[in-house]
Amino acid sequence: xxxxxxxxxxxxxxxxxxxxxxxxxxxxxxxxxxxxxxxxxxxxxxxxxxxxxxxxxxxxxxxxxxxxxxxxxxxxxxxxxxxxxxxxxxxxxxxxxxxxxxxxxxxxxxxxxxxxxxxxxxxxxxxxxxxxxxxxxxxxxxxxxxxxxxxxxxxxxxxxxxxxxxxxxxxxxxxxxxxxxxxxxxxxxxxxxxxxxxxxxxxxxxxxxxxxxxxxxxxxxxxxxxxxxxxxxxxxxxxxxxxxxxxxxxxxxxxxxxxxxxxxxxxxxxxxxxxxxxxxxxxxxxxxxxxxxxxxxxxxxxxxxxxxxxxxxxxxxxxxxxxxxxxxxxxxxxxxxxxxxxxxxxxxxxxxxxxxxxxxxxxxxxxxxxxxxxxxxxxxxxxxxxxxxxxxxxxxxxxxxxxxxxxxxxxxxxxxx
Amino acid sequence: xxxxxxxxxxxxxxxxxxxxxxxxxxxxxxxxxxxxxxxxxxxxxxxxxxxxxxxxxxxxxxxxxxxxxxxxxxxxxxxxxxxxxxxxxxx
Numbered sequence: 258x259x260x261x262x263x264x265x266x267x268x269x270x271x272x273x274x275x276x277x278x279x280x281x282x283x284x285x286x287x288x289x290x291x292x293x294x295x296x297x298x299x300x301x302x303x304x305x306x307x308x309x310x311x312x313x314x315x316x317x318x319x320x321x322x323x324x325x326x327x328x329x330x331x332x333x334x335x336x337x338x339x340x341x342x343x344x345x346x347x348x349x350x351x352x353x354x355x356x357x358x359x360x361x362x363x364x365x366x367x368x369x370x371x372x373x374x375x376x377x378x379x380x381x382x383x384x385x386x387x388x389x390x391x392x393x394x395x396x397x398x399x400x401x402x403x404x405x406x407x408x409x410x411x412x413x414x415x416x417x418x419x420x421x422x423x424x425x426x427x428x429x430x431x432x433x434x435x436x437x438x439x440x441x442x443x444x445x446x447x448x449x450x451x452x453x454x455x456x457x458x459x460x461x462x463x464x465x466x467x468x469x470x471x472x473x474x475x476x477x478x479x480x481x482x483x484x485x486x487x488x489x490x491x492x493x494x495x496x497x498x499x500x501x502x503x504x505x506x507x508x509x510x511x512x513x514x515x516x517x518x519x520x521x522x523x524x525x526x527x528x529x530x531x532x533x534x535x536x537x538x539x540x541x542x543x544x545x546x547x548x549x550x551x552x553x554x555x556x557x558x559x560x561x562x563x564x565x566x567x568x569x570x571x572x573x574x575x576x577x578x579x580x581x582x583x584x585x586x587x588x589x590x591x592x593x594x595x596x597x598x599x600x601x602x603x604x605x606x607x608x609x610x611x612x613x614x615x616x617x618x619x620x621x622x623x624x625x626x627x628x629x630x631x632x633x634x635x636x637x638x639x640x641x642x643x644x645x646x647x648x649x650x651x652x653x654x655x656x657x658x659x660x661x662x663x664x665x666x667x668x669x670x671x672x673x674x
Numbered sequence: 675x676x677x678x679x680x681x682x683x684x685x686x687x688x689x690x691x692x693x694x695x696x697x698x699x700x701x702x703x704x705x706x707x708x709x710x711x712x713x714x715x716x717x718x719x720x721x722x723x724x725x726x727x728x729x730x731x732x733x734x735x736x737x738x739x740x741x742x743x744x745x746x747x748x749x750x751x752x753x754x755x756x757x758x759x760x761x762x763x764x765x
Contacts, residue, residue, distance in 0.1 A: 500722035511718035513695070514747075559693035562724045562748050567675035569689040602718050659714040 259455045262366050281447060282454035287461050290487035291319045293641060294479060296466050296502060297494035298322025300331040300442070301619055301626065303449035303460070304634020305492055305641070310456035312635070313642035319459040319488075320450075321481060326462060327446025330496050333564075333596035334627040335519050335541065335553040337532050339376040339437035341403050343392050346652040346664045347605060348399040353649050354632025355436060361631055367448030369440045370546065374531050376437035377406070377414060379581075381426035381537040389432045396434070406431050415531055417584050424580050426538050439532060439543055445630055469505045475614035492617045492641050497562065497597025499620035508611055510620065511602050511658050515556040516595035517624050518566035518574075522588045524548030538577035550588065552578060556598065556624060566595035598624050603657075605664035608637050608650040617641050618655065676750050681757050682737045694730030696720050697742045698762070724748050728762050 260266055260279050270278055293309060295302045298320045309315045320326075338358055340351035362368050380386045389405070396403035411431045412420045420428045450460055461483065468480035469491065478487040493502050497514040524547050534541035534553075541553045554574035557567050571593060579586055601607065601621035606629070608619050619637045622629065636650040646654065657663055679685045702708050702716055721727070727747050732740050744754040744763060754763040 498724070500720075501724050504721075509715065509719040510722070511714075511720060512722050513720055514722055514724075557693075559688075560695070560722060560727065560729070560747050561750055563750050565675070565750075567688065569675070599722075658718045659710045661710075 259451065262368075281451040282460050285459045285461065287319060287321070287459065287464065287481070287483050287486050288317075290478075291459070292317040292488065293490040293492065294318065294486060294488040295320045295492045295494060296479070297329075297496065298326040298446075298450075298460060298462065299329050299494065299496060300327065300445045300449065300630040301496075301622075301633045301637070302492075302494035303327075303446055303453055304630055305494060305619065305637045306458045306460075306634075307449045307453040307456075308635045308638035309642060310453055310458055313638055315642060316457040319461055319486065320453070321461045321464045321466060321479070321486070323465040324463065326450050326460060327443055330596040330598065330626065331442055331446045331630075333519065333594055334442055335543070335551050336439045336442045336545075336627060337376060337437075337534070337541070337543065337553075338371070338440055338628040339434050339532075340401055340628070341376070341378070341392065341396050341432065341434045341437065342666060343395050344664055344666060345399060347666055348396065348401055349649050350606075350632060350636070350653065351629055352399070352401050353636070354629045357631035357635065358440065359436075361440075361445075361448070365448035365452045367444060367451060369444045369448055371438065371440040373436055373438040374543075375414075375433055375435045376532040376534060377411065377431050377433045379411065379418075379431040379533065379535040379537075380429045381535065382429065385537055386429050389430070393432050402434055402436050404433050404435075406433055415529065415533055417529060417582055418533065419581055419583055426577075426580070428581075437532070439545075441546075442627060449634070466502065466505075469502070469616070471506060471613065476616050490615045490617070490641055492619065492637060494619045494637070496620065496622065496626065497599050499599050499618065503618070506613060506616065508613065508616075508618075510607075510618070510655070512599040512621055513560050514562060514597050514599050515559065516561050516563060516566040517556045517598045518554040518570055518593060518595045520552050520554065520571060520590050520593040521545070521549040522552070522585075523591050525550075525588070528584070533581075535577065535581065538581070540574050540577035540581065542578060542582070549591065550585065556600070562597050564595045564597060598622070598626075600624070603663040603665045604667040606633070606653055607655055608633065608640060609646065609654040609656075610640065610644065611655060676752065678731065678743070678752065679755050680733045680736060680739075681741050681755055682739050683733060686733070686736060690733060690735040692732045692734040694732055694740065697728040697730045726753060
């Protein structure tokens with residue numbers, strides 16, 4: 258039984274210099290067999306295990322992770338959470354996640370520092386204005402809060418933005434989702450890991466999957482660096498490495514893996530209390546609780562698994578940032594990194610069964626998976642437990658690339674993917 | 675970020691080039707006779723290799739010519755550059 262985190266436990270542990278905190282999760286050796294195995298110990302994988310145990314009563318499950326939990330894209334994103342997507346299918350999916358975010362800290366007894374500081378998307382040309390207004394209407398029809406702001410209202414909401422008509426891409430307005438915001442990404446992985454572990458889920462770190470053993474039309478288990486582990490149900494949540502795992506069973510996926518970069522500045526006093534994204538110039542910025550500016554850059558155009566990214570992509574983003582926020586001109590950038598994102602041709606994810614019985618894939622989140630973490634885990638757990646998709650992820654199946662029923666969020670979503 | 679040895683112009687910065695994705699995907703000769711599965715395969719399904727991948731590049735800010743490359747996607751090292759129509763290196 259885990260000790261509950263509270264003001265009293267904080268006080269009690271302060272008396273012993275915080276040296277006697279209970280471990281948040283165990284470090285078990287893999288058992289011989291599990292009811293289900295989740296490959297990938299990022300936010301989505303851990304959330305899947307958590308909801309399998311909590312809502313579907315599957316306790317004998319394992320999460321196997323090549324490195325350490327939350328060390329991949331979960332710890333590399335810019336932590337933005339929003340649900341203002343254009344199409345009904347996406348709106349349903351992302352708003353389902355946003356609703357779980359709103360109660361997540363209480364559900365996990367773990368402070369994920371979810372902060373509904375609002376996300377503003379800027380328009381820089383007439384087409385942007387039309388697209389963003391259309392999206393606001395679509396959002397409201399789907400019950401998602403969204404408002405259109407004109408240039409003066411943008412300036413009022415975020416005074417440091419340069420709204421001069423003389424800049425190369427002037428701000429013609431923007432949309433605002435007030436329920437959107439940010440969360441502490443590491444805490445999401447740790448909170449889900451702690452919660453899943455408490456219900457008996459084995460989280461096995463430093464355990465790389467080397468192969469998937471098939472039997473008949475199903476699955477027998479996985480070959481790992483810690484030996485063979487039996488299981489008839491495997492959920493794959495490996496983001497940029499989804500094609501690598503799919504290659505083990507000759508499954509074809511429509512994914513391309515590319516480095517997506519982010520960077521943070523030196524910490525400064527509070528200067529921007531919201532998240533501002535700009536599709537046309539591809540720059541988005543927010544400020545972390547530590548005071549760093551968190552800046553999201555774009556993806557490289559070529560396939561790569563290097564977790565680095567090109568310098569010219571960062572340069573392009575920072576040029577746009579400087580034009581929009583001249584006040585940042587003397588800020589120093591502290592750290593830059595890349596994460597490998599798996600991008601679908603329609604910029605929508607795959608949460609799906611496959612033609613192999615007992616093998617499920619949750620991938621293709623591309624550049625925007627963090628916001629969906631709780632919803633993705635919940636719906637993927639439902640899909641694995643019932644061997645049938647939930648109605649919210651039914652449209653996000655692999656077969657849509659054969660049938661042509663794409664969920665085309667390229668350009669339709671609030672930011673370029 | 676890396677340097678690419680364009681077969682026409684010589685070594686240039688990668689930012690001068692556009693990536694064209696996986697190479698040697700043959701356009702169907704009889705598009706009208708393709709099944710949905712075959713279309714999906716041609717249009718969408720990709721190997722997305724972690725390791726040496728054969729891919730197309732275009733020297734967009736240079737000679738604007740297309741060519742092929744064998745590049746290791748796990749470390750961005752380029753093993754070979756070859757012109758369109760040429761066979762990929764054997765290893």
